[in-house]
Amino acid sequence: MTTTLPPLNEADVNQMDGALGEFLNQTNATTALVIDKGGFMITHKGDATRFDLTTIAALASGAYMANETIANLVHESKFSSVYQQGENFSMFVSCIDEYCLLVIIFASRLSVGAIKYFAAPTGEKIAGQLKFAQERDPDAGFDLSALNVADSESLFRKRV
Amino acid sequence: MAILNAATKELQLKIVYYGPAMCGKTTNLVQVHKRVQTAPGNKGRLVSLATNSDRTLFFDFLPIEAKTIKGFKTKFQLYTVPGQVIYNATRQLVLRGVDGVVFVADSQYSKMAENVESFQNLEENLRTCNLNLADIPYVLQYNKRDLQGVAPVEYMEFLLNSREVQVPSFSATAHDCNGVFETLNAISRALLTKFINQGTPQYAS
Numbered sequence: 001m002t003t004t005l006p007p008l009n010e011a012d013v014n015q016m017d018g019a020l021g022e023f024l025n026q027t028n029a030t031t032a033l034v035i036d037k038g039g040f041m042i043t044h045k046g047d048a049t050r051f052d053l054t055t056i057a058a059l060a061s062g063a064y065m066a067n068e069t070i071a072n073l074v075h076e077s078k079f080s081s082v083y084q085q086g087e088n089f090s091m092f093v094s095c096i097d098e099y100c101l102l103v104i105i106f107a108s109r110l111s112v113g114a115i116k117y118f119a120a121p122t123g124e125k126i127a128g129q130l131k132f133a134q135e136r137d138p139d140a141g142f143d144l145s146a147l148n149v150a151d152s153e154s155l156f157r158k159r160v
Numbered sequence: 161m162a163i164l165n166a167a168t169k170e171l172q173l174k175i176v177y178y179g180p181a182m183c184g185k186t187t188n189l190v191q192v193h194k195r196v197q198t199a200p201g202n203k204g205r206l207v208s209l210a211t212n213s214d215r216t217l218f219f220d221f222l223p224i225e226a227k228t229i230k231g232f233k234t235k236f237q238l239y240t241v242p243g244q245v246i247y248n249a250t251r252q253l254v255l256r257g258v259d260g261v262v263f264v265a266d267s268q269y270s271k272m273a274e275n276v277e278s279f280q281n282l283e284e285n286l287r288t289c290n291l292n293l294a295d296i297p298y299v300l301q302y303n304k305r306d307l308q309g310v311a312p313v314e315y316m317e318f319l320l321n322s323r324e325v326q327v328p329s330f331s332a333t334a335h336d337c338n339g340v341f342e343t344l345n346a347i348s349r350a351l352l353t354k355f356i357n358q359g360t361p362q363y364a365s
Contacts, residue, residue, distance in 0.1 A: 054223045
């Protein structure tokens with residue numbers, strides 16, 4: 001079977017949210033997201049009102065993947081994290097596992113060293129939960145039996 | 161890669177608009193963003209990472225939520241790739257995690273070689289992601305039908321849609337929004353059908 005991110009249930013998301021919440025308490029960071037390398041947001045904790053998190057997820061994954069390609073060009077297998085420093089907010093992106101990334105938005109006055117220090121065990125906890133979800137039923141697909149494509153004749157309608 | 165969050169009953173799917181330079185990929189997203197009927201909050205902003213001359217440098221991105229079906233929120237993320245030949249590494253990045261493809265072809269006779277080259281490039285880049293075009297939903301859009309000197313649809317079908325399994329194709333004039341929603345609805349339906357019938361997505365590594 002092709003390896004893939006497993007379907008996530010409520011317990012998986014709660015566990016990941018718990019790890020992100022603990023990280024925010026430890027660091028005073030503003031927002032933490034788990035995203036996949038394709039650009040989707042999986043879950044997030046913290047302030048979601050000031051930022052467009054969907055777009056940040058897409059752009060952060062693109063930036064990380066671009067850096068990974070640059071790493072290959074300088075004969076590195078990967079750069080394990082990306083740090084962008086701003087005047088008010090900074091962003092730190094680190095690799096959780098083969099498929100997912102941890103994105104942290106934090107006030108620039110905070111120490112990036114602390115963010116990096118606490119991000120490592122947070123990433124490990126999330127990776128562990130994803131592994132657990134994968135091993136729960138490795139052959140599980142998506143149960144979308146409740147969906148009916150006949151209902152989706154016009155998923156998107158044009159405004160006239 | 162589709163993501164199903166059973167906790168929130170959300171299905172997220174990634175569609176990439178692919179095709180040669182200046183064929184109308186960005187115009188498709190601009191028209192969807194401008195004209196789609198959605199509930200408030202179901203349409204995100206259209207982000208374009210473009211050069212000073214409005215040519216796509218990295219990608220365009222539009223998140224959009226379809227109507228809820230049987231309690232499931234279906235969220236689609238629409239991307240374009242840069243069409244210019246030199247940006248192939250970027251196209252490979254954008255294809256990561258793709259669930260479905262819209263191949264936009266330029267209908268002008270003079271662009272047929274570029275269409276074919278871009279289609280072959282799509283197949284090659286999918287292979288670098290461990291994907292096979294035959295295994296993922298895709299549709300074709302023959303754009304710019306309003307211009308002079310366009311090739312007959314039958315000829316474009318022969319060039320781009322003569323594989324073992326033919327896929328849906330649509331004539332379009334994207335700048336007038338003709339064919340844009342037909343194309344988007346077709347790929348969206350194809351994706352949902354695939355996941356309902358098959359369940360497990362392929363993963364683009």
